Amino acid sequence: MGSKKVLILGGDGYLGWPTAMYLSEQGHEVAVVDNFIKRQWQAEKGTEPLMPISTLHERIKVWKEVSGKSIELFVGNLTNHRFVYSVFSKFQPDSIIHYAEQPSAPFSMIDRHHAVLTQTNNVVGTLNVMFAMQHSCPNAHLIKLGTMGEYGTPNIDIEEGYLDVEHNGRKDKVLFPKKPFSFYHLSKVHDSHNLYFAAQVWGMRVTDLNQGVVYGADTDETRRHEKLVTSFHYDEVFGTALNRFCVQAVEGVPLTIYGDGTQTRSFLNIRDTLKCVEIAVDNPADAGEFRVFNQFTEIFSMNELALHVQEAAKKHGYKVEIKAIKNPRVEKSNHYYKPTNSSLLSLGLDPIHLSDALFDDVLARVKEFKHRINTDVIYPTVKWQHDTNKADDSDSDLMVVEGTAA
Template identity: 35%
Template sequence: MTVLVTGADGYIGWPTALRIATRTTDRVVLVDTLARREWVDSVGSTSAVPAAEMAERLAAAEEVHGCANLSFIEGDLTDTETVDRLLSIHEPSVIVHTAAQPSAPYSQINGERANYTQHNNMQATRNLLWGLEEHGLTDTHFIETTTTGVYGAPEFPIPEGGATMEHEGERDEVPFPAMAGSWYHLTKSHDAANMRLAHTQFDIPISDVRTAITYGSETEETAADPRLATRFDFDYYFGVVAHRFCAQAVAEYPMTVYGRGEQRKPFIALEDAVEGLARLALSDPAERPDDHVVYNQVTRAISIVEVAETIADVAGEFDLDVDVEHFENPREEDETHKMEIENDRYVDLIDGQSTTFEEGVREVLGTIGEYDDTIEAHEDRFLPDVLTGDEAAKTASDAEESSSDETQPVDTEAE
């Protein structure tokens, strides 16, 4: 058996690949363009935690965990020929597809970034799905991390997948409507629809794992050696809100909450996210649902102000003095929205395990506190006016020609 992990240089992709490799002797083939490093660099930021190059990571994985079954291919999944070679040579029985441009704010910078994000994300998924059909690999279990962001913020409990619609006395189960709020989130809405179509037309078993805002700096495997660390982004464009607040705490920089901040968002710890993906990837084919299944990869909803206040409280344990400050919210949104989201299927998948948010914050602050110099050197990247050089000039020019606000705060999801 071969497991193919895409986006394997990324925040979730790397620890997921490592966990899978420690639990099986089967081949685990990693694929990535390494573009995430370039995207973050383009907004003038960097990972707080040094992310080793892939060759060093693989050597450390074998040395520390005995993972001689890992291999890496640098390749672009938007290129059809690259995908064809991958599938024809490796014939994976499982694909864990985490590759994407994952940032909502980055996709909102201008039309060029929106177009790039949509082409990159959707083309890669289409190539993989059609490639499985054209190479006779329709028994391959296709697992993709989409996002809970496809649901938007409805005023009713969000189902785990579809919903029941009633019209003129008739009822049917229908896919949940795409209510995404960014050009990035729409890519995952389209991916969800394309996966459903691929299952209907090609009979490919699909697991659509709708990933919540993911927080945490390490997993059991990555913590074993600094060379195995996953990246940790903290800037406005690529740092999810919890990570950005933690970095602000380390820099003793006021945590920036827009508006009242009482609106709740779905969260999951990195450890819990990785566990679910690994269990899906290594599930017994005979017991795996030969179906299209949606998982809400979330363990709880937390308000933004609670996120900030919890981080401020835990920061005190590290002798960090940080304030929570509220700023006018430039977005039109319900700042008291009490998001409810069903997650029974996902909680069952991970046997109910759940890292508490406070535990996750304590782990993060303990990790990134060692890299406070890096964070403080980039603290101007906490806010959205971070493009530099030619990019800054181009964005300024675009802003003058457009009435849209390019710096609206948009919550970043997981990769």
Template identity: 40%
Template sequence: MADHPHRGIHRRRPLQHRGQRAGCPGIEGSPGLGGGAPLRSSDDQCGVLPCALAMEAMGGIRDGGSGGGGVRGNLRLRRQHPRQPRLADGRSYLGRITLLGQGSKGMEPSDLRDGYIFHESSAEEKDRMIHNAQCTCLNCPAADMTAGETTIRCRRQPGKGTFDPRSITFDRCPEWQLTPYGYMLKKMRVMILGVDGYLGWTLALWLGALGCEVSGVDNYARRNWVKERGAHTIVPIARMTDRLRTAKEVLGIEINFREMDILKDRSRLQEFIDEVRPEAIVYYGECPSAPYSMIDLEHACYVQENNVLGTLGVLFMMRDLVPQTSLIKLGTMGEYGTPITGRPIFEGMFPPDAVLKWRGREWSLGGELIPRDPGSFYHLSKVHDTYNIYKACRFWGLRSYDIMQGVIYGVHTPQVAADPRLRTRLDMDECFGTVINRFVAQAVIGFPLTMYGSGEQIRGFIGLEDAMQCMSRLISHPPKRGEYAVVNQMSGYYSIRQLAETVAKIGSQEFGLTVTIQRVENPRVEYDIHPYEPIYDRLRDEFGFEAKVSLEEEIYRMLELLTQPHIKARIEEKKHLILPRTWWSGKKKIVESLEVIEEITYKAKK
């Protein structure tokens, strides 16, 4: 696959083939799917059993230090597993373990602390783990700043009295504990608005596994929107009551859920926020579909009202009830558009050294919001959200991260994969299916992959598991009072043609599928060919983020799931909804095929 001239550097990890999944690739003699003691875990490092669990099942481990793996019986740690995150003291997290029915035999006391197992790591990786170690009480949502920022009280430790908020850092505060993603408040109270959705449910389980007290609200709008379009999630999902029961039964996670509409049930939401007193609010409660907003006047008005006014109501509630709580708001890279001039897409605001020159004069642009060029009425609603949140932080001293997120794809986190009843939804229809998810579903049933126009449009992307990692890091590193900060959340960017070719190659070569790519009419109003230079350094430089899952690996995991017969049947049932019929121009017709690209039809391996 040739590199696109505007594509950024994206390090890829080797594709994990099916033959490797019989056992952990990082351990000699690992038991694979069939062996080992009865174990439970909140992590799944290798897709079969966590490395630590496999080692424990074989009789325990010892830390071999930086010189190599420890030996225990016939078990040897060959190498650092590629997906092990690190902790602050320089050791790597292998998995939180619970051994059922027997003790942790063979463990050295230094190897196991608070349920984590460690190995040595580099100084660079150590820095990634402690990105928030030097944050102070000025960042902490438990700090009571009603009397100002020079002297505060701690809501969690009221007996401490008043003190200088700069005198205590997270790494020295007993209320903050180390996790694989930085220091996090013990039993941090996180409320997710839109907890039943693709991202909301996944994040609820992810945070619950980290020890957070998770609450959430939803009115099941996503289920209803998809049903309205005649579609369904191709990965079956359980009713919320079953989801909650299974989360407690399988993962030991309790989620405080309330069914309500964020926009219409404001008084009930206000009561719930006042009851929970969340220390972070994650806002996933919006309609996330550009095509849905372009269907007609009714849908455009609904999306704008639901998104903009819903967010505005929550901002007022935070001002009145929990002004110290951090808001993590999901925006979209689509707010920026694709600047045809080729100027960089900075992270929300111009950098300090940005300058505007005109007629012999110049002005500093540092700190000003960068221009937006939204591509639909949905994207326009997100831009309005941006300005509402930006001003709320200035007017009322609220604190917020606005996440300009690339397109999320994938099906896997350790938690949603723990039980079929815990799976999150996956859509493939024109309104709610995103491009990679749609391509994989099409490949499974032999439907030609549908590239709009030339297929040279470039967008930013991030896998589901990496998106959850980003959210954990942002939640654990709250902004200061009055701070509005923006991150561009993505792990790489690709042209649509590159994505189609990648899905076709993996589908044909690894799963025996014959995959064809076709060009179809583009129902959107957008540039087919354009420069694209997004800046997405902040998550890496300030929050320690490093992508753990490659594009190829997640596509492989999606194909593993979607080729299961019962899921393939669900795709077949709704394949008539794959081709888009919602045009930005207002036309009402199914797009037509422009060209079937025979030269990149991949044959299955024999």
């Protein structure tokens, strides 16, 4: 496929940085946008990625040294429309990959402040991107990261974005009904509706990638230099399940299953995330098309996932215990779950499976950085239902960190 100008929003993140290097390596002209807000949210929660992360400026410099390729950097906030307009009119992208959102369900469920922050950051940021595209590059293709959590766990098969309905003798095709899990997932639903509307009314080209839970510590490019690693989180707020289980296994603490562990979700390897966005870049949506791909490769219950980690860790000599704890979330157990994912497969995705080799890859990385594991940040403290109704008791730009209040 030919070289394109690809703008990656959220280029300092867990997925954004490896995507930037990968597409740069494929010969695309890549620019990244970030305002480093995730680093501030980490600081607020007292967490750090497992591997130390250099500044984005430094990572871009090292990438140039090892690959000979340049990545342009724009520092700014997507909720500032003037900034977004200036980036789009200067760079004139063919494709925009939009990762730049608050990505954590627990973070969005802390209190009113974090729910409003999440939805403002995500929904307003995406609206600004839509309007900037209309202004400067209306023919460009927006590839927007959504999540499989938008659908929730309905008692029917999950299609890719749409549902054919028959009602009172008439038929129509509607956006698939959404039953999301958190204010974060709701922000993605709101984005999807805004983007569907813009495709219909303005003729925008949009691919909404409803992504499953991503796992993995490395890609080919992150392995090329110690300063090119990505921000692998394992804490209760920003860590995803499998990454957290691997850290618990190496640290020798029990893998914590929320509730009875029958909650079933979809997963994919970080390397497959890169392949999926590449497929979307190479195969743009038509003008006026709001295309939805379910971006995952495998489905596991939390119990199955924990057993996989236990089994793989055992081969490295770790004795791993699995422990059920009270579920801090409100979610169904023993539910039906059958999502389809045929679109990306039919466009050529060749999935990586949770093989032992991959576990070795993640576990070996975790072992290398075992000295940096902080077990204080793993156990869940954010609850979906509060003991008392704290709904509007604070305008908590002023944070009180537990134990520090006078």
